[in-house]
Amino acid sequence: xxxxxxxxxxxxxxxxxxxxxxxxxxxxxxxxxxxxxxxxxxxxxxxxxxxxxxxxxxxxxxxxxxxxxxxxxxxxxxxxxxxxxxxxxxxxxxxxxxxxxxxxxxxxxxxxxxxxxxxxxxxxxxxxxxxxxxxxxxxxxxxxxxxxxxxxxxxxxxxxxxxxxxxxxxxxxxxxxxxxxxxxxxxxxxxxxxxxxxxxxxxxxxxxxxxxxxxxxxxxxxxxxxxxxxxxxxxxxxxxxxxxxxxxxxxxxxxxxxxxxxxxxxxxxxxxxxxxxxxxxxxxxxxxxxxxxxxxxxxxxxx
Ligand code: PLP
Numbered sequence: 150x151x152x153x154x155x156x157x158x159x160x161x162x163x164x165x166x167x168x169x170x171x172x173x174x175x176x177x178x179x180x181x182x183x184x185x186x187x188x189x190x191x192x193x194x195x196x197x198x199x200x201x202x203x204x205x206x207x208x209x210x211x212x213x214x215x216x217x218x219x220x221x222x223x224x225x226x227x228x229x230x231x232x233x234x235x236x237x238x239x240x241x242x243x244x245x246x247x248x249x250x251x252x253x254x255x256x257x258x259x260x261x262x263x264x265x266x267x268x269x270x271x272x273x274x275x276x277x278x279x280x281x282x283x284x285x286x287x288x289x290x291x292x293x294x295x296x297x298x299x300x301x302x303x304x305x306x307x308x309x310x311x312x313x314x315x316x317x318x319x320x321x322x323x324x325x326x327x328x329x330x331x332x333x334x335x336x337x338x339x340x341x342x343x344x345x346x347x348x349x350x351x352x353x354x355x356x357x358x359x360x361x362x363x364x365x366x367x368x369x370x371x372x373x374x375x376x377x378x379x380x381x382x383x384x385x386x387x388x389x390x391x392x393x394x395x396x397x398x399x400x401x402x403x404x405x406x407x408x409x410x411x412x413x414x415x416x417x418x419x420x421x422x423x424x425x426x427x428x429x430x431x432x433x434x435x436x437x438x439x440x441x442x443x444x445x446x447x448x449x450x451x452x
Contacts, residue, residue, distance in 0.1 A: 158278035164223035185259025189324035201248025295426030318376030362410035
């Protein structure tokens with residue numbers, strides 16, 4: 150097994166599904182007029198794979214549909230996308246057919262080729278879609294040793310999703326230059342990751358992750374109406390926490406809440422729970438035992 154592996158989704162001109170087919174990941178696949186490439190106009194999801202099991206697949210597909218609706222893209226046909234995901238994920242096995250320990254499937258849907266027929270004249274276009282499966286990078290150091298985080302002002306108020314829905318806050322769009330740029334800013338400040346804060350002082354989300362913290366026997370996360378992505382990993386952690394006797398809460402959290410938390414993590418499908426060990430250069434305690442417990446649970450998920 151080498152990989153990555155690619156499956157293309159086919160669509161009729163009106164956007165209705167027309168099957169899927171394997172494609173060569175090393176061969177050119179996209180038109181230079183594809184609106185995903187030229188404007189970042191599209192959506193994506195990254196679904197983790199633990200021992201061959203696609204994790205939180207249905208919540209990812211639901212969020213994909215939510216993002217599509219926010220961008221006025223065609224409603225993704227769930228069965229079409231699920232079939233492509235399952236097919237491409239099945240490639241992630243070793244020579245004996247044993248699934249890899251950790252992998253991921255990234256799905257992308259763009260608004261399609263500008264003008265439809267390559268003319269640059271705006272018109273109806275069928276979306277472009279694909280599913281790519283690959284072995285996950287090794288996230289052990291971040292999970293075990295923790296990450297240093299800087300707080301970065303996002304420049305938006307906490308109620309941006311309500312006041313300015315056209316900014317598409319909370320949709321998982323392909324326009325991720327900012328989400329990558331903040332890693333470079335974090336590195337310039339001697340850190341590993343960033344946590345966005347609203348212009349009026351509320352904790353939001355990481356570059357590609359959600360914040361979870363503990364206060365006594367309660368797990369807290371920023372409310373999902375703050376123009377942030379509703380995290381599938383955070384939701385699964387809350388399900389686990391409820392079964393484990395923790396209370397869970399979606400809250401308006403401040404920088405002081407983070408400083409006063411017993412433990413805090415940035416959580417996401419790929420890296421799972423990465424404990425925060427420093428904020429703006431100030432060290433903070435991590436809970437190694439609880440972190441390990443959460444990550445064992447996340448890795449063992451079979452759906
Ligand atoms: N917030 C943002 C901006 C993200 O890009 C991601 C995932 O990539 C998350 C949060 C975490 O979401 P999930 O746990 O579903 O991977």
